[in-house]
Amino acid sequence: MKTFLRVAAPGAVLALALTGCAASDRDADAAQTETGGARDTFVFAASSDPASLDPAFANDGETFRVARQIFEGLVGTVPGTADPAPLLAESWDVADDGLEYTFHLKEGVSFHDGTDFDADAVCFNFDRWNNFTGVMQSESLSYYWQKVNGGFASSDVPGLDGTGKYESCEATDPATAVIRLASPLPELVSALSLPSFSMQSPTALEKYDADGVSGGEEAPVLPEYATAHPTGTGPYVFESWSPGEQVVLASNPDYWGETGQIKKIVFTVISDATARRQALQAGDIDGYDLVGPADVDALASAGFQIVNRDPFNVLYLAMNQANPELTDVRVRQAIAHAIDKKSLVAQTLPEGTEVATNFVPPAVDGWNADVPTYDYDPEKAKALLAEAGKSNLTIDFNYPTNVSRPYMPTPEQVFTAISADLAAVGITVNPVPEPWSPEYLDRMQGTPDHGIHLLGWTGDYNDTYNFIGVFFGAPANEWGFDDPALFKAIGDARYQADKEAQTAAYAAANAQIMELLPGIPLAHPVPSLAFKADIHGYPASPVQDEVYNVITIGD
Numbered sequence: 001m002k003t004f005l006r007v008a009a010p011g012a013v014l015a016l017a018l019t020g021c022a023a024s025d026r027d028a029d030a031a032q033t034e035t036g037g038a039r040d041t042f043v044f045a046a047s048s049d050p051a052s053l054d055p056a057f058a059n060d061g062e063t064f065r066v067a068r069q070i071f072e073g074l075v076g077t078v079p080g081t082a083d084p085a086p087l088l089a090e091s092w093d094v095a096d097d098g099l100e101y102t103f104h105l106k107e108g109v110s111f112h113d114g115t116d117f118d119a120d121a122v123c124f125n126f127d128r129w130n131n132f133t134g135v136m137q138s139e140s141l142s143y144y145w146q147k148v149n150g151g152f153a154s155s156d157v158p159g160l161d162g163t164g165k166y167e168s169c170e171a172t173d174p175a176t177a178v179i180r181l182a183s184p185l186p187e188l189v190s191a192l193s194l195p196s197f198s199m200q201s202p203t204a205l206e207k208y209d210a211d212g213v214s215g216g217e218e219a220p221v222l223p224e225y226a227t228a229h230p231t232g233t234g235p236y237v238f239e240s241w242s243p244g245e246q247v248v249l250a251s252n253p254d255y256w257g258e259t260g261q262i263k264k265i266v267f268t269v270i271s272d273a274t275a276r277r278q279a280l281q282a283g284d285i286d287g288y289d290l291v292g293p294a295d296v297d298a299l300a301s302a303g304f305q306i307v308n309r310d311p312f313n314v315l316y317l318a319m320n321q322a323n324p325e326l327t328d329v330r331v332r333q334a335i336a337h338a339i340d341k342k343s344l345v346a347q348t349l350p351e352g353t354e355v356a357t358n359f360v361p362p363a364v365d366g367w368n369a370d371v372p373t374y375d376y377d378p379e380k381a382k383a384l385l386a387e388a389g390k391s392n393l394t395i396d397f398n399y400p401t402n403v404s405r406p407y408m409p410t411p412e413q414v415f416t417a418i419s420a421d422l423a424a425v426g427i428t429v430n431p432v433p434e435p436w437s438p439e440y441l442d443r444m445q446g447t448p449d450h451g452i453h454l455l456g457w458t459g460d461y462n463d464t465y466n467f468i469g470v471f472f473g474a475p476a477n478e479w480g481f482d483d484p485a486l487f488k489a490i491g492d493a494r495y496q497a498d499k500e501a502q503t504a505a506y507a508a509a510n511a512q513i514m515e516l517l518p519g520i521p522l523a524h525p526v527p528s529l530a531f532k533a534d535i536h537g538y539p540a541s542p543v544q545d546e547v548y549n550v551i552t553i554g555d
Contacts, residue, residue, distance in 0.1 A: 039553045040263040042535075045270045045279055045288035049243050054210060054226035055195040056129060057136070059143040061458075061544060064195045066267060068547055069249050070112075071198030071232030074103055074122065075189055077545045082312055082363065082462035084190045088117065088199055088233065089177075098184030098497040105175045109256045111201035112237045119171030124202040126169045126179065128211070138217040144196040144460075147470075148187065184497045187463040193545065194460055204231035235549040236265060244269060251549075260549035273404050280304065280530055286553075287531035287538070290404050293350045296528055305531045311524035312363060312542035313407040313458040314356055314467065315349075317418065318519040322448035322480030325395050332517045334384035335452065336374030338425040339418055341522055348413040349525045356521035358510050359468050363542070366464035366493070366506025371514040381425040396451030397422075397429040398444065403436035406527035407456030414454055414522075444478050461543060464506040465494045472513060479518045486512050 048062045055067035076087035089103040109117040129145045130153050136142055137155055145152075151163030165185045170178045181188075191197065204210070208225035215221040225231075230238050235257065236249040251263040268285060270276045276288040277295050281302070291299065291306065300306050319326045319335065326332060341355045360367050385391050399415040400408075408414060412433075419429045432450070434440040444453055455478070460466050465473070473490050475482045489512055493505035531538060536552045539545075 038261060039534075040261055041266065042262045042264070042287075042548055042551060042553070043266045043268060043285045044548075045276045045285045046247075046267045047269075047271055047273075047276070047290065049269055050241075050247065052222055052226045053228070053230040053238065053241065054200070054222070055198045055230075056145070056200070057141040057213070057222065057226060058196060059140075064544065065546070066247055066249070067195040067198060067230075067232075068234070068545060069236040069265060070230050070234045070238055071195060071200065072234050073192055073195070073198045074105075075192040077193050077461075077541065077543060079539060080310070080541060082190075082459060082541075082543045084193050084462070087193075092189065094189075098186065099181045101179040101181075101188065103177045103179065105177060106256070107175050109233050110254060111199075111204070111233055112231045112252060112254075113201050113204050115201045115203040115231075116174075117199060117233050118174040119177040120174070121199060121202055122177040123169035123171050124205075125197075125199055126166065128205065129197075130164060130166050132211070134213070135215065135217055135220050136211065136213050138220070140217065141213070141220060144191070144194055148185070148191045184495050186495065186497060186499075186502060187461070187465060190461040190463045191466075193543070198232055201231040204229055235259060235547060239264075255549075258549055261552050262548050265548055277530070280532070283532070286535050287529060289527070289529050290406060290409065291528040291530045292404060292409050293348070293528075294410075295530070296350065299530050303533050305533060305535065307529045307531065307538050307540050308350075308352060309406075309527045309529070309540045309544070310363070310542040311352075311354060311526050312361055313456060313527075314359055314361060314524055315407040315414070315454070315456040315522045316356070316359065316519045317452055317522060318444075318455055318478055319452050319517070320448065320450050320478070320480040321518065322477075323395070323451050325390070325393060326451065326480075328388045328390070329517060330384045330388040331390050331393065333374060334381040334388070334390075334425065335422065335427070336517060336520045337377045337381040337384065338427065339421050339520060339522070340376045342376070344414065344417050344421075345523050348410055348417055349523055350409065350528055352526040354524045356523050357514075359471060359513060359519075359521050360464055360510065361459070361524045364459070364462060364464050364467065365499075365503045366510060368507040368510040371511045372517075373514070374517075374520070378421075378425050385426065391426055392428075393426070394428040394430060396432050398432040398434065398440070398450045398453035400436040400440040400454065401433045403440075405456060406458050407523075407525050408454060409525065409527075411454055446477060448477050448480055459543060464510075465490070468506070468509060468513060469494060472518065481516070481518060483516060486516060 046062050050063035050066045051060050052058050072088050074089035075084045078085045088106050090106050091104045093102040132142050149164040149166050151160040155161040165181045167180045167182045208229040209223045210225035212223040213220050235252050235255045237252045239248040239250045241247045247267040249265040251259050279285045296306055319332050321327050345353045357373050358367050400411050489509045493509055496502035537550050539550050
């Protein structure tokens with residue numbers, strides 16, 4: 001999942017990255033000062049390396065951060081929102097039956113290697129995704145094509161063979177690409193804003209054997225294209241990648257749009273949140289993401305800029321019904337009534353965070369103001385536990401360590417606050433902390449061996465299925481229940497071609513979810529970034545669609 005970032009190891013590599021990048025940046029600044037020019041290098045601290053330079057094989061935020069500078073898709077987003085907007089496609093038409101999408105393409109655009117961007121290139125990319133074979137069909141590589149399209153042209157994996165929505169692509173002329181589907185997929189346009197569906201040069205993909213992935217699903221070996229030759233249409237071209245240290249990009253002089261002031265981007269890898277803050281304070285970087293709530297006021301007071309993204313996420317407490325202590329809905333209701341969400345938000349989450357009532361944020365179509373809610377009421381919680389015969393309940397409480405996520409910047413603090421609320425109604429928690437990756441994620445998603453636990457999700461694009469379908473569209477180890485009626489309701493809503501009918505269907509599904517109460521949506525936290533005082537115009541986006549050619553540096 002996009003929200004689950006790989007974390008690079010700190011230590012000697014971190015020190016090298018900081019030393020090398022800082023020296024490089026200072027040298028560049030000095031040279032520009034001597035010539036009277038403005039500083040044009042932007043240094044941003046990433047929490048890890050990209051997983052791949054080929055965005056078709058990526059599903060994590062740090063890969064997407066780099067990819068958005070190099071690549072563009074047919075669809076982008078309206079600045080500052082998650083709503084789809086034209087990018088390489090200037091407009092599109094959708095047939096009444098939802099089975100044909102006609103994309104009218106921007107003309108005069110070239111890939112970084114000089115290859116024309118045209119309808120043939122669009123069809124090449126769609127056909128490439130649909131014809132992935134072998135290890136490329138593993139969820140760790142082609143996650144988003146599987147989740148959105150549903151399958152491949154052919155596959156040895158049950159459920160993926162010929163089951164996809166994509167049928168064909170036709171270049172009716174150089175500026176017109178027609179995508180035909182086997183069945184409606186209303187989320188297609190929004191989903192195409194994902195970097196995974198970026199347009200890539202057919203010439204470079206073939207020249208550098210982009211589909212030559214070897215090895216097994218557990219340890220795939222990426223080809224030369226994905227490590228050294230990413231080729232898109234974006235405002236920056238790839239220059240170098242030193243794993244564990246930095247990725248360097250340079251301005252694309254032939255870009256079809258604004259090139260901007262920033263001529264060089266350095267993504268320096270600093271895995272530790274404290275080290276990122278210290279690097280900013282030392283002047284070694286220009287900015288970083290995932291600022292801890294406790295650091296926000298101190299950085300602002302010291303003259304650094306704090307930029308907030310609008311919340312497009314959800315933090316939740318899941319209640320695994322495979323655990324016999326949690327099968328009775330009255331127990332789950334008691335836990336919900338025991339938690340003081342307002343205090344939790346005030347004590348542990350960034351300023352501006354909203355208390356959640358749905359598993360989708362209010363900005364998403366289908367959010368329902370009338371879902372069942374479970375207000376803070378310790379006495380009602382005690383009564384429900386007594387009614388269920390669980391007045392002396394003891395339950396495992398799993399939570400992650402050594403991680404900061406946009407929806408959960410301080411997991412240990414959230415765990416402590418909720419544990420105190422549960423203790424107040426007579427519930428004893430058995431703390432089960434584990435490192436985020438792979439232990440915690442593997443246990444929560446790959447086994448039924450857990451009780452209540454903290455997790456969350458940052459939306460990829462503006463569609464309700466991208467939240468509740470991911471959570472509750474089918475049986476999953478995380479939740480431990482099987483409810484065919486709910487699964488069907490979510491699936492039926494996903495494929496409603498009429499927008500109003502779809503929104504109503506999703507609203508009804510959100511109400512069903514909160515009646516079943518598989519978990520408790522806690523909050524929609526505000527993610528924060530921090531920058532030097534002279535960085536201007538950072539394009540904060542709720543879905544992190546942030547391209548750096550619009551940034552300026554100066555007093």
